[in-house]
Amino acid sequence: MQETVTLSDAAARRIAAILQAEKDKSAMRVSVEGGGCSGFSYQFDLVDAANADDLILEKDNAKVLIDSLSLVYMGGSEIDFVDNLLGQSFQINNPNAVASCGCGTSFSI
Numbered sequence: 001m002q003e004t005v006t007l008s009d010a011a012a013r014r015i016a017a018i019l020q021a022e023k024d025k026s027a028m029r030v031s032v033e034g035g036g037c038s039g040f041s042y043q044f045d046l047v048d049a050a051n052a053d054d055l056i057l058e059k060d061n062a063k064v065l066i067d068s069l070s071l072v073y074m075g076g077s078e079i080d081f082v083d084n085l086l087g088q089s090f091q092i093n094n095p096n097a098v099a100s101c102g103c104g105t106s107f108s109i
Contacts, residue, residue: 003075003076004053004057004075004076004108005030005057005064005066005071005074005075005076005077005079006057006077006078006079007059007062007064007078008078008079008080008081009056009059009060009089010080010081010082010083011062011079011080011081012059012060012061012062013060013062013067013081014062014081014083014090015062015063015064016044016060016061016062019061019062019063020061024048025046025047025048026047026048026049026063027046027047027048027049027050027056027063027065028044028045028046028047028049028062028063028064028065029043029044029045029046029047029054029064029065029066029067030042030043030044030064030065030066030067030070030074030076030090030092031043031045031067031070032069032070032073032074032102033056036041036056039096040073042092044088044090047065050060050065051065051067053067053068054066054067054068055067055068055071057079057093064079065092072093073094073096073099074092074096075096076094076095076096077092077093077096078092078093079092082092
């Protein structure tokens with residue numbers, strides 16, 4: 001059985017706030033794309049519908065969609081939202097990544 005992906009409380013609050021402001025969008029899609037300084041990068045998009053093969057995560061009015069191909073690379077990860085002196089950003093705490101870059105959106109396996 002493949003490990004699932006989880007949402008931190010901070011990420012759920014931020015996603016819910018974004019979706020509340022974007023009335024025509026119903027979820028945030030997180031996907032893995034080829035490229036970035038470490039080989040793969042995370043893509044975040046607001047969408048209005050799920051695809052048939054999506055994993056659907058729901059927590060406190062937040063909805064996240066992850067396609068089955070991206071899930072292969074993200075299994076066991078936590079999606080977090082960080083707000084610190086360096087700025088605000090979504091970060092993926094991915095146990096499968098063996099290296100990542102300073103921006104936090106690129107990784108290698």
